[in-house]
Amino acid sequence: MSRYNRPGNRYGAGNSVSKVDDTRSVWKPKAKINDGSLDSASGKSDSKIKHTDVDRRTDWKPKAEIDESSDSASFSQNDRSTVPGESSFDDSAFGVETFKQTLNELNEYNGFKKVKQYGDKSPEPTLNASDDDQRPKHHVFDICPKKSSSGFKLKPSLLAMNREKRNQIKQSTKGQNIEILGPGIVLLKGYISFDDQISIVKTCRDLGIGVGGFYQPGYNSGTKLHLQMMCLGKNWDPDTHTYTELRSSDNSKPPGIPEKFSDMVKKAIHDSNEFIRGNSGSLNEGKVVPSMSPDICIVNFYTKTGRLGLHQDKDESEKSLKKGLPVVSFSIGDSAEFLYGETRAIDEADKVTLESGDVLIFGGKSRLIYHGVSSIIPDTAPTSLMEASDMRPGRLNLTFRMY
Numbered sequence: 001m002s003r004y005n006r007p008g009n010r011y012g013a014g015n016s017v018s019k020v021d022d023t024r025s026v027w028k029p030k031a032k033i034n035d036g037s038l039d040s041a042s043g044k045s046d047s048k049i050k051h052t053d054v055d056r057r058t059d060w061k062p063k064a065e066i067d068e069s070s071d072s073a074s075f076s077q078n079d080r081s082t083v084p085g086e087s088s089f090d091d092s093a094f095g096v097e098t099f100k101q102t103l104n105e106l107n108e109y110n111g112f113k114k115v116k117q118y119g120d121k122s123p124e125p126t127l128n129a130s131d132d133d134q135r136p137k138h139h140v141f142d143i144c145p146k147k148s149s150s151g152f153k154l155k156p157s158l159l160a161m162n163r164e165k166r167n168q169i170k171q172s173t174k175g176q177n178i179e180i181l182g183p184g185i186v187l188l189k190g191y192i193s194f195d196d197q198i199s200i201v202k203t204c205r206d207l208g209i210g211v212g213g214f215y216q217p218g219y220n221s222g223t224k225l226h227l228q229m230m231c232l233g234k235n236w237d238p239d240t241h242t243y244t245e246l247r248s249s250d251n252s253k254p255p256g257i258p259e260k261f262s263d264m265v266k267k268a269i270h271d272s273n274e275f276i277r278g279n280s281g282s283l284n285e286g287k288v289v290p291s292m293s294p295d296i297c298i299v300n301f302y303t304k305t306g307r308l309g310l311h312q313d314k315d316e317s318e319k320s321l322k323k324g325l326p327v328v329s330f331s332i333g334d335s336a337e338f339l340y341g342e343t344r345a346i347d348e349a350d351k352v353t354l355e356s357g358d359v360l361i362f363g364g365k366s367r368l369i370y371h372g373v374s375s376i377i378p379d380t381a382p383t384s385l386m387e388a389s390d391m392r393p394g395r396l397n398l399t400f401r402m403y
């Protein structure tokens with residue numbers, strides 16, 4: 001039974017979240033655009049989402065309702081957080097010993113083993129200059145901990161490569177696999193090529209272990225989010241809900257967005273619009289996704305217990321939100337159950353599985369949808385990707401926006 005359906009969690013019993021509320025015209029869609037249903041999909045009404053009525057600072061606030069004694073399995077709207085001090089490692093399902101071992105492995109990789117093991121009560125050590133081996137000494141979260149320092153492993157086993165080739169052929173004979181999930185919500189299935197997925201992992205890994213790299217964000221209260229995060233372009237501060245030039249926890253400057261990433265984002269928006277126009281003609285000009293050049297990317301890494309509560313992305317400039325400049329999301333690694341809806345009511349939200357290589361775009365009328373990740377589906381990442389990249393089990397997600 002998945003975490004998502006576990007009785008007693010706040011989803012209540014059963015799979016109610018995947019139901020479509022037919023009374024709400026905006027969400028009625030769900031149908032593929034090429035079945036001629038775009039008109040109904042596009043929403044006869046204006047979205048009910050209001051751009052002005054929500055306090056930008058309160059929506060993601062930590063929750064007094066979090067039960068510190070629980071295994072943090074419950075997921076609620078507003079729950080973008082975890083219990084104080086909780087690690088993003090899976091210490092419940094994994095077992096504490098495995099958890100310690102994993103941490104020790106990570107410490108070892110990072111050059112800390114000589115000085116301190118997890119569980120060792122001795123005082124915090126300092127590193128000597130002689131310990132220097134080029135690797136950063138600040139706390140790092142390495143999404144590819146086994147990667148050798150001599151370079152990225154590019155060749156998966158022959159078996160895995162053949163499997164990947166077969167998948168790619170299947171994909172290309174299927175043709176374009178684009179779905180319109182709502183007005184301004186486009187899902188491009190398997191859009192990111194295998195090679196590009198590897199290259200994204202590699203780039204995020206390298207940026208993630210450097211200055212301004214992955215960290216587990218939290219709030220002033222000490223409550224942490226259930227993921228590792230890194231911002232590119234500008235820093236997003238979960239506590240103040242603002243974008244800043246420097247990250248307040250360590251004064252680091254976020255790395256820039258690699259040009260290749262920006263190009264992929266622009267192409268995904270372009271391809272979505274070509275598809276919309278091609279399938280629904282000029283009548284649907286108003287339904288295309290506004291184009292943009294991203295200057296912010298939030299990179300999240302979820303382990304198998306990672307999740308992200310329902311929220312709106314509404315900390316970008318008013319101008320950007322008003323224009324409906326889209327959020328473009330890349331998924332790599334394990335699949336995720338992604339919830340989205342017009343309101344913050346979880347049981348009214350729709351659910352879609354985002355798989356490795358998928359791109360999801362939400363903009364235009366749906367720019368302010370509530371969305372979140374209710375669970376990661378373990379061991380669903382393509383084996384060949386994991387072999388080629390050495391990415392640790394979990395899911396990498398990149399969301400691009402324009403301030």
Ligand SMILES: O=C(O)CCC(=O)C(=O)O
Pocket residue numbers: 298300308313329336338371372373397399
């Ligand atoms: O991981 C995802 O698919 C969503 C991430 C997200 O919504 C965010 O970072 O704001």
Ligand SMILES: [Fe+2]
Pocket residue numbers: 311312313371399
């Ligand atoms: Fe978001």
